[in-house]
Amino acid sequence: MNLFADNFSEALVLYKEGKPNKLIHYYDKACNTNNVQGCASLGKIYAKEGNSVKAVISWRKACNLGSADSCLLLGLVYDSRTKVISKNKTNDELLLNKMLKEIPQDKIKSKIFFDEACSLGNPNGCFFIAKIYKEEKNYIKAMLYFTIACNKNNAGGCKYLGRMYAESGSTEKALSFYRKACNLGNKKACKLISNFQKLYPN
DSSP states (O other): OOHHHHHHHHHHHHHHHTOHHHHHHHHHHHHHTTOHHHHHHHHHHHHHTTOHHHHHHHHHHHHHTTOHHHHHHHHHHHOTTOSOOOSSOOHHHHHHHHHTTTSOOOHHHHHHHHHHHHHTTOHHHHHHHHHHHHHTTOHHHHHHHHHHHHHTTOHHHHHHHHHHHHHTTOHHHHHHHHHHHHHTTOHHHHHHHHHHHHHSOO
């Protein structure tokens, strides 16, 4: 018998029935057996229930078990710059906005978790840690992580790479990264391409 499958199938039914306490029981049971999905889901349930401390504990365990998304969420929770992440906020972003007032901000922890998310394959982790390094004026590391993010098709990483190359005078490289960012859906990069073409006509 697959304990995890049974736990998650029952948990799904409980979620639809609006029974968070029983839902927590099933995810907690899975997490206690080091099931990464159980820990990650448990963290989100705790966050929805307003228990930020237990949410962080669950996400920490999920991150240690290899959940890139949980590492990213922890990085965002500890990142002092995380306020309103986007106009059309996702469910995860709405949860984070509620937690920010309860969890002390810690740049060192945010960098650790963003780096871990990046190493586990989440391009947003690479992007966010790159932004921190850029703000710290550590341009070598910023460019390294923006490059990793861009190689993983993170539009923001490509756009920032374009900006850094533009600032260094490498217009051809800047334009190539703006084009990639634009193709990935970054509207600001598309506008920057238009500006570049006006400044540097063929």
